[in-house]
Amino acid sequence: DAGITQSPRYKITETGRQVTLMCHQTWSHSYMFWYRQDLGHGLRLIYYSAAADITDKGEVPDGYVVSRSKTENFPLTLESATRSQTSVYFCASSDPGTDYGYTFGSGTRLTVV
Amino acid sequence: QKEVEQDPGPLSVPEGAIVSLNCTYSNSAFQYFMWYRQYSRKGPELLMYTYSSGNKEDGRFTAQVDKSSKYISLFIRDSQPSDSATYLCALRGDTGRRALTFGSGTRLQVQP
Numbered sequence: 370d371a372g373i374t375q376s377p378r379y380k381i382t383e384t385g386r387q388v389t390l391m392c393h394q395t396w397s398h399s400y401m402f403w404y405r406q407d408l409g410h411g412l413r414l415i416y417y418s419a420a421a422d423i424t425d426k427g428e429v430p431d432g433y434v435v436s437r438s439k440t441e442n443f444p445l446t447l448e449s450a451t452r453s454q455t456s457v458y459f460c461a462s463s464d465p466g467t468d469y470g471y472t473f474g475s476g477t478r479l480t481v482v
Numbered sequence: 483q484k485e486v487e488q489d490p491g492p493l494s495v496p497e498g499a500i501v502s503l504n505c506t507y508s509n510s511a512f513q514y515f516m517w518y519r520q521y522s523r524k525g526p527e528l529l530m531y532t533y534s535s536g537n538k539e540d541g542r543f544t545a546q547v548d549k550s551s552k553y554i555s556l557f558i559r560d561s562q563p564s565d566s567a568t569y570l571c572a573l574r575g576d577t578g579r580r581a582l583t584f585g586s587g588t589r590l591q592v593q594p
Contacts, residue, residue: 400580404584409586410586411488411584411586412526412584414582414583419579469516471516474525476523476525478523
């Protein structure tokens, strides 16, 4: 199916554990993004990628690591999860050929206990 | 101070009302202005977009941008219960990274 998919949809993990959130898109969009959404803050940019092997920090990158070895995948890793990283995480992709074409995944709801 | 400010609401209106949603911003480099709608436990979906100043209309929705005041608005006419959602403004500049900067979102409830 064409689109952008995130997995898992829900995840509960313990403080200090490493956890990876997956994002896969089928359009070959060059740009991909990770946002987190918290009450009162809207969506805040964690990391973004302009192409395979090109990534850069966003507004709230501390505690997160990304990689992009293939255009279609953009995993987000929490190296040592903390309770402050409890949030809903959204992945998005964008085609540089359009100015407004941003498509979001359905989100991963992560709880760190 | 946040780059983009948006009243979180909640905003509750009766069916058929005209709804006005607003954002203010501080960065004059923003050139692209979008409104996203987000239903509960779903990802944001693009609703309206404009470039630079002016108005844009699409059905019951009108987006307005006033760059001189750094103020953007979304109007919903004849609001319906199905419009109940969170509305997020999103902005970006013309150069550099393509990442969007979001407002915190306004939760709208349209009462039947």
